[in-house]
Structures are given as structure tokens and as C-alpha cells.
Amino acid sequence: MQTGLILAALRKHRLATLLIALEIALACAVLCNACFLIAHRMGLTRVDSGVDESALAVFKIDGFEAAQAGDLNARMLAGLRAVPGMQSASVVNTAPFGLPTGNAGINLDREGKRFGGVVGLYLDGPGSFEALGLRLVAGRAPQTGDFQPMVGFAPKDSQVVVSHTLAEHLWPGQDPLGKEFWSGDYHFRVIGVVAHMARPGAGEGGTGTIEWSVFVPTQPGPNLVGTYLLRAAPQDLPRVLRDAKAAIARAVPDVVIDHENSRTLGDLRERYFRSDRVMASLLVGVVAALLGVTALGIVGLASFWVQQRRRQIGIRRAIGATRGDILRYFQTENFLIVTFGIALGMLLAFALNAMLMRFYELPHLPLAYLPAGALALWGLGQVAVLGPALRAAAVPPVVATRSG
Amino acid sequence: MFGYYLDLALRSLKRNKVLTALMVLAIALGIGTSMTTLTVMHVLSGDPIPGKSAQLFRVRMNVYPDDSFRQGDKVPDNLTRRDAEALLLAGQADRQAAMSAGAMVVVSAKGEPLRVATRYTGADFFPMFDAPMRYGAAWRREDDAGRARVAVISDALNEQLFGGADSVGQTLRVGDQSLRIVGVLGDWSMNPRFYDLSNGQFGDSEQVFVPLSTALDLKLSTSGSTSCWGNAPDPRAADAPCIWLQYWAELGTPAKAAAYRQYLQNYIALQQQGGRFTHDGQAGLLDVMQWLDAKGVVPADVRLQTWLALGFLGICLLNTVGLLLAKFLRRSGEIGVRRALGASRRAIFVQCLVEAGVVGIAGGAFGLALAALGLVLVRHQPTDYGAYVHMDLRMLLATFVLALASSLLAGLLPAWRAMHVAPAVALKSN
Numbered sequence: 095m096q097t098g099l100i101l102a103a104l105r106k107h108r109l110a111t112l113l114i115a116l117e118i119a120l121a122c123a124v125l126c127n128a129c130f131l132i133a134h135r136m137g138l139t140r141v142d143s144g145v146d147e148s149a150l151a152v153f154k155i156d157g158f159e160a161a162q163a164g165d166l167n168a169r170m171l172a173g174l175r176a177v178p179g180m181q182s183a184s185v186v187n188t189a190p191f192g193l194p195t196g197n198a199g200i201n202l203d204r205e206g207k208r209f210g211g212v213v214g215l216y217l218d219g220p221g222s223f224e225a226l227g228l229r230l231v232a233g234r235a236p237q238t239g240d241f242q243p244m245v246g247f248a249p250k251d252s253q254v255v256v257s258h259t260l261a262e263h264l265w266p267g268q269d270p271l272g273k274e275f276w277s278g279d280y281h282f283r284v285i286g287v288v289a290h291m292a293r294p295g296a297g298e299g300g301t302g303t304i305e306w307s308v309f310v311p312t313q314p315g316p317n318l319v320g321t322y323l324l325r326a327a328p329q330d331l332p333r334v335l336r337d338a339k340a341a342i343a344r345a346v347p348d349v350v351i352d353h354e355n356s357r358t359l360g361d362l363r364e365r366y367f368r369s370d371r372v373m374a375s376l377l378v379g380v381v382a383a384l385l386g387v388t389a390l391g392i393v394g395l396a397s398f399w400v401q402q403r404r405r406q407i408g409i410r411r412a413i414g415a416t417r418g419d420i421l422r423y424f425q426t427e428n429f430l431i432v433t434f435g436i437a438l439g440m441l442l443a444f445a446l447n448a449m450l451m452r453f454y455e456l457p458h459l460p461l462a463y464l465p466a467g468a469l470a471l472w473g474l475g476q477v478a479v480l481g482p483a484l485r486a487a488a489v490p491p492v493v494a495t496r497s498g
Numbered sequence: 499m500f501g502y503y504l505d506l507a508l509r510s511l512k513r514n515k516v517l518t519a520l521m522v523l524a525i526a527l528g529i530g531t532s533m534t535t536l537t538v539m540h541v542l543s544g545d546p547i548p549g550k551s552a553q554l555f556r557v558r559m560n561v562y563p564d565d566s567f568r569q570g571d572k573v574p575d576n577l578t579r580r581d582a583e584a585l586l587l588a589g590q591a592d593r594q595a596a597m598s599a600g601a602m603v604v605v606s607a608k609g610e611p612l613r614v615a616t617r618y619t620g621a622d623f624f625p626m627f628d629a630p631m632r633y634g635a636a637w638r639r640e641d642d643a644g645r646a647r648v649a650v651i652s653d654a655l656n657e658q659l660f661g662g663a664d665s666v667g668q669t670l671r672v673g674d675q676s677l678r679i680v681g682v683l684g685d686w687s688m689n690p691r692f693y694d695l696s697n698g699q700f701g702d703s704e705q706v707f708v709p710l711s712t713a714l715d716l717k718l719s720t721s722g723s724t725s726c727w728g729n730a731p732d733p734r735a736a737d738a739p740c741i742w743l744q745y746w747a748e749l750g751t752p753a754k755a756a757a758y759r760q761y762l763q764n765y766i767a768l769q770q771q772g773g774r775f776t777h778d779g780q781a782g783l784l785d786v787m788q789w790l791d792a793k794g795v796v797p798a799d800v801r802l803q804t805w806l807a808l809g810f811l812g813i814c815l816l817n818t819v820g821l822l823l824a825k826f827l828r829r830s831g832e833i834g835v836r837r838a839l840g841a842s843r844r845a846i847f848v849q850c851l852v853e854a855g856v857v858g859i860a861g862g863a864f865g866l867a868l869a870a871l872g873l874v875l876v877r878h879q880p881t882d883y884g885a886y887v888h889m890d891l892r893m894l895l896a897t898f899v900l901a902l903a904s905s906l907l908a909g910l911l912p913a914w915r916a917m918h919v920a921p922a923v924a925l926k927s928n
Binding site for chain 2: 109110113114116117120121124128131156157159205206209245246247278279349350352368369372373376377380383384386387388390391393394395397398399401402450453454
């Protein structure tokens with residue numbers, strides 16, 4: 095019943111109404127997209143690496159000659175396995191969230207005509223497959239005979255395990271077991287598929303390729319030395335890693351422990367996604383500041399209007415409007431303005447999303463964000479206008495009789 | 499007149515403190531966030547070697563054999579050892595250096611092994627990149643050719659190993675080899691580290707510099723991206739089909755740069771005649787700023803933050819427009835009196851803008867404090883560039899210019915409305 099009245103009044107303040115509506119629209123667009131970005135970033139950090147992260151640690155050393163690899167690997171493994179609580183130690187090239195080594199472009203034919211993408215290779219020694227705790231969904235795990243020596247960057251001819259995601263990418267809808275791929279002269283044949291396996295340096299090439307990884311059973315040697323995968327019970331792991339550092343410093347004093355990269359997988363994961371979390375918290379800050387400023391704008395303008403209309407309010411009160419009527423008048427007015435803003439804001443939100451998608455790897459803004467953003471802004475508007483509206487409701491009818 | 503307007507503005511702002519505070523706060527928040535992100539952008543996209551950035555060129559070419567070459571692929575950043583050595587031998591630029599990053603373990607004075615970052619390069623590196631020497635001098639070109647067992651170390655390592663004393667002539671033990679120290683670098687770091695962006699884009703300079711030829715001879719360990727095609731048992735071998743060496747040339751004049759481009763074309767033509775490949779080789783030069791641009795040194799996140807902050811500033815400005823409008827129109831009566839007493843529309847307009855400007859300056863000052871706080875937060879973030887972000891005089895001035903410009907922009911519309919207040923109506927309604 096008041097709506098017609100309110101609209102008529104707003105028409106008198108077209109400019110101010112438009113400004114508030116525009117501010118709401120911009121806020122709506124930024125709010126929806128910022129929340130979406132936050133959710134997207136946090137989603138990235140929750141990627142399933144497919145391995146028993148809480149039970150694993152990486153141990154990396156430096157300062158040795160590749161020529162001493164055989165002897166060094168043996169001494170290192172012996173030293174590491176002697177640490178109390180160590181369940182297993184194996185030679186690997188890297189681990190999920192570790193240093194990205196061994197990316198390779200692969201082809202689905204020997205001639206290199208059908209490009210399959212750039213995948214991450216785990217060149218890991220005996221015992222590592224079991225230690226990682228990868229969950230096999232088809233085929234078999236690598237056996238002793240599958241571990242081949244490196245020639246250059248990989249074994250010449252490998253029997254490999256791939257992730258389900260990679261199998262679906264390379265051979266959609268087909269049985270991947272027995273399928274082959276090549277990288278230059280190197281040949282790989284699939285013997286097993288695991289449910290999840292994040293690539294080392296996960297996320298390279300975007301979220302879609304985060305699980306494009308291949309487990310290549312490899313015999314430790316001159317090109318596979320210096321990085322070790324440790325497994326211990328989760329509650330023992332920090333102590334086991336600490337003891338391992340001390341034990342190696344004693345047992346193999348001629349190498350330098352790379353402390354920066356010798357960490358539990360939990361730590362590595364934390365470090366890996368740190369920038370994403372920083373960005374997400376920054377976005378949360380932006381959203382908070384945005385809502386705050388928008389609320390301040392509403393408070394400021396509503397207060398101004400209340401003050402400007404004191405006489406009219408007094409008149410309305412004098413001729414019978416209750417305090418509740420006045421309160422609801424300002425609340426409805428705010429609701430209408432915010433609604434205009436939201437309507438425009440939804441269009442802007444999609445435009446902004448389209449722009450972001452052009453420059454960043456982002457999916458479409460899910461529709462669910464729009465009603466959520468609208469609800470938030472309606473709520474914000476009502477909270478912001480409550481103070482000025484209450485002050486308006488408190489205007490006594492006697493004001494009508496005073497001038498100015 | 500301006501003084502009078504300023505006085506009027508201050509009086510008017512004092513009259514409604516809450517509204518004024520809201521406006522200043524809105525501008526300050528917008529300016530604070532924008533200047534924080536713009537300062538980060540400014541530092542990240544700055545010229546790391548002003549004065550020389552147009553004379554230093556990254557040399558790139560694509561020497562993939564035809565069966566590994568895909569039209570539309572990006573030009574590889576690095577060269578094969580074969581091509582790098584051919585270009586070095588020809589020496590067609592004023593100065594040139596092929597290089598690679600690496601790491602080695604040296605033994606400290608206390609007998610502890612220390613892992614240090616290294617750079618394997620040529621004698622020209624130091625004059626090319628304006629690296630000053632504290633003690634001694636860089637090695638000479640003859641040392642490159644002679645694979646001399648020499649090294650230049652950083653000031654920081656000199657401090658660590660020799661307590662800051664002149665260590666020229668001392669020996670650096672690397673495994674069972676030894677290198678003679680010929681020079682100690684002075685204060686030198688390039689940020690972003692444009693000469694090699696593949697091993698951390700920001701950070702201190704390397705600690706040990708060794709001739710590339712010596713490093714290859716001693717098989718010192720290298721790091722950085724290596725791409726091979728075909729069978730490469732040793733990717734560092736002289737004829738290995740692997741691209742891994744960074745190559746920089748200094749060309750003092752545009753004419754020399756043009757001549758060098760021609761030289762590269764001729765080099766590619768020779769390779770084509772030699773049957774290495776038939777594609778066009780994509781040989782080219784990028785100067786420092788082009789190179790930084792091509793490598794996208796400004797992280798995507800920082801760009802996103804900047805856009806967000808500017809969007810936020812826009813919202814703050816809209817907010818200010820609304821509040822200023824409320825403020826000016828509330829004084830319709832006062833404006834009516836002034837108009838009736840003979841003030842021109844222009845005078846009202848200017849008076850309103852002065853008031854907006856005062857709000858802007860106050861917002862700028864407060865925003866500057868917020869930006870300083872924001873930059874402290876940026877420095878505490880775990881990013882490699884954080885430590886290098888600081889506000890310089892230009893950004894300080896830019897803050898006030900931005901604050902003033904945006905507040906004046908926000909004041910335009912309200913001032914326009916205020917100057918069109920009809921004096922008669924305004925006076926009567928009062």
C-alpha cells in the first residue's frame with residue numbers, strides 16, 4: 095500500500111536513488127565474483143593427492159657426485175631405515191606438492207602425431223608404490239621386475255600406473271589397461287589405474303590437469319638419487335623426520351641435507367597452497383570492506399533523507415501514521431532501491447565473470463551465487479537502514495507544526 | 499577567492515562531522531587498497547636496470563627438428579649448447595653471455611658444508627649487467643676459453659666465508675675441486691631477476707659465479723628448465739639435443755640491434771642449409787622490458803588484486819558521490835542566499851569542488867596510512883617479491899593525485915546539481 099507512495103517519493107530523488115542502486119549493483123557484482131573466487135581457491139587447496147599424506151615425508155640431500163649414486167642410495171636407505179619408527183624408505187624423484195621434476199609431453203603414437211598433453215612423471219624406486227598408499231582401481235601394482243634403470247630422463251620401456259583422470263583424458267570411455275604412449279623414444283605401457291594421484295607441482299597447467307600423473311617404476315641409479323620418501327605412523331612422523339636428519343648427518347656426513355625441501359607432505363602441501371590461501375583471505379578482506387562501505391553509504395544517505403523529510407514525517411504522524419508505518423516506509427524504500435541495484439548487479443556480475451574468465455582460469459559463475467548475493471545485500475540494506483529508520487519513527491508529530 | 503572557499507569548505511565539513519568522516523573514510527579505504535596493489539604492480543613491473551634495459555637483449559630461437567616443431571608453439575626461451583657456443587664464438591654483439599643457474603656445496607670456515615646458488619656464465623656478464631666489484635675483478639674472456647678454475651663470489655658469501663676480508667686469491671673448495679677467487683661482488687641484485695626468471699623471479703643474486711666452460715668441464719650441477727628431444731643420455735653434452743642455456747646480448751644502438759637480428763637470420767639460414775630443420779627458426783631479440791612482459795613477471799594474482807582494488811575504489815567513489823550530493827543539496831538554502839547575493843553559478847561550482855577536494859586530500863592522507871599498513875601486510879606475505887615492495891616518492895605523490903582526482907570526479911555531479919539550485923525556490927522553501 096505504501097509502495098506507490100515510496101516510488102513517487104523516489105522519483106523526486108532520482109539521482110540519489112540511482113547512485114545507491116548503482117553502488118549496490120557494483121557491490122553485488124564484486125561480491126558474487128569475490129565469493130566465487132574464494133570458493134574456487136579453497137576448492138583448489140582441497141585436491142585429493144591420492145596418497146597417505148599424513149604418513150609421508152620427503153628427505154632430500156645435495157652435494158654429491160652422480161657417480162657415487164649406487165653406493166649413496168644404499169647408505170642413505172640403510173641409514174634411514176635404521177631410524178626407530180620408520181616403516182619404509184624408498185628412492186623417488188619427487189612427491190606430490192614437492193619440486194616439479196619430470197614433466198614430459200606425451201604422444202599416443204610412436205610417430206608423435208597425436209599429442210596427449212604434458213604429464214607429471216613419478217620416477218620412483220621399489221617400495222614407493224606401497225609406501226605412497228595409492229589406491230588401485232584397475233590392473234595391478236608394479237612388481238619387482240617392472241623397475242627398470244633410467245636411460246636419460248626415464249627408463250626406455252616402462253610398465254606404468256596412471257591416474258583415473260589421465261586415463262579418461264587419454265582414452266575416454268576405453269579400458270586403459272595395455273594402452274601405450276610415447277615421449278620421444280621413450281615407451282610406456284599402462285598396467286594399472288589408481289583412483290587419485292596428484293602430480294608433483296600439482297596444478298601446473300591448471301586445475302584440469304592436476305591429476306595428470308604417471309607412476310613409472312624406476313631402478314635407482316645415477317639419475318635417480320638424493321630424494322627419498324619416508325613413511326611412518328602419522329603421530330610419529332615429525333619425530334621420525336627429525337631423527338632421520340640427525341641420523342643422516344651422522345651416518346652420511348659427506349652430503350648436505352636440503353632442509354628446505356625435506357618436510358612432511360603435510361608441510362609441503364601447506365607451502366604449496368599458501369599463496370592460494372593468502373589470496374582467499376585477501377578476498378575475504380575485500381568482501382568485508384566492500385560490505386562495510388556499502389552499508390556506510392546507505393546509512394549516510396538514509397540519514398540525510400530522514401533529516402530532510404522531518405517535516406513530512408511529522409505531518410504523516412500528525413494525520414495518523416503510526417511509528418511502525420514510518421519505520422516500514424524507510425525499510426520498504428531501502429528494499430526497493432536495493433532490489434533495483436541487485437537486478438542491475440546480476441547482469442554486472444555475469445559481465446565481470448566473463449571478463450575474469452578471459453584472463454584467468456575460472457569456470458562460469460554458478461547461478462546459486464546470485465540469490466545468495468541478493469539475500470546478503472537485502473540483509474545488509476535492512477541492517478544499515480534500521481538506525482536512520484528508527485530515528486525517523488521517533489520524529490514526534492509536533493514537528494509538523496514547526497517551520498523549517 | 500580560493501582561501502575563502504577553503505574556509506567555507508572547512509566550516510561546512512565541521513558542521514556535519516559524521517557525514518564528513520564517512521566520506522573521508524570511504525575515500526581513504528578506496529585509496530588505501532588501490533595504492534597498496536598499485537605499489538605492488540609498480541614494483542613488479544619496474545625496470546630492473548634503468549638506462550640499460552633497452553640495450554640488453556634476450557636471444558631466442560627455435561631449433562627443434564621438424565618432427566618436434568609445432569607451428570604456433572611458443573618460442574623456446576633457451577638455446578642448445580651447440581647454438582650458444584656458435585653465437586659466442588661469432589661474438590657479433592658488443593657483449594654476450596650464455597648462462598645457466600646451478601647449485602654447489604662449499605665448505606665454510608667452520609668446516610660446515612654450505613649449499614649455495616651459482617651462476618655459470620661468461621666474462622661479459624659482469625659489465626653487461628652492471629655488476630660492481632668490491633675486491634678484485636671479474637675473470638677475463640681468456641679465462642672462459644681456457645676453462646680457468648676461477649670464481650667470483652658475492653659480498654654475502656665473502657662475509658660468511660672470510661668475514662668480509664679481501665678474499666681475492668683464496669681458494670673455494672667444491673667437492674674435490676678448487677676454484678681460485680678472482681673477485682668479490684659489491685652490492686648487486688636485480689629485482690625482478692630478469693636475466694634468469696626460471697629460478698625464482700625475485701631474490702638475492704647468486705653467491706658464486708663460475709665460467710660456464712669451467713662448470714661444464716667440472717660437471718657442476720645445473721638447475722633450471724631443460725627440454726630435450728630425441729635421445730639425450732647427457733643433456734649437458736656439447737651436441738646434446740637439449741635447450742637449456744640462457745643467452746643475453748648487449749647491443750648499444752638500434753642499428754646494432756638490427757644488424758644482430760640480421761645476423762641471427764643468417765645463422766638460421768645456415769642451419770636450414772645444414773639440414774637441421776626447414777621451419778623459419780623464429781629467431782628474435784627481446785629487450786629487458788619486452789622480455790619481462792613476455793614472461794608475465796607480474797603474477798596473475800597481483801593483477802586480479804589490482805582490478806579488485808580499483809573496483810572497490812569505484813564503489814567508494816559512488817558512495818562519496820551520494821554523500822556529497824546529500825551534503826550540497828541540504829545546503830540549498832545557503833546556496834540560494836549566495837546566488838541571490840550575486841555569486842555566479844561558476845563560483846558555486848568551484849566552491850563545491852573545493853569542498854570535495856578537501857575531503858579528497860584528507861582521504862588521501864588517511865589512505866596513505868592505510869596503504870602503508872597494507873604494504874606491511876604484503877611484506878609479511880610468503881611471496882618472493884614481498885621483501886622488495888616499498889613505496890617511493892612517485893607513488894606517494896601518486897596517492898595524493900589519485901585521491902584528489904577521484905574526489906573531484908566524485909564532486910563533479912553534486913557540484914553541478916548544486917550550482918543549478920534555483921535561488922528563488924531555495925529561499926522560499928526555507
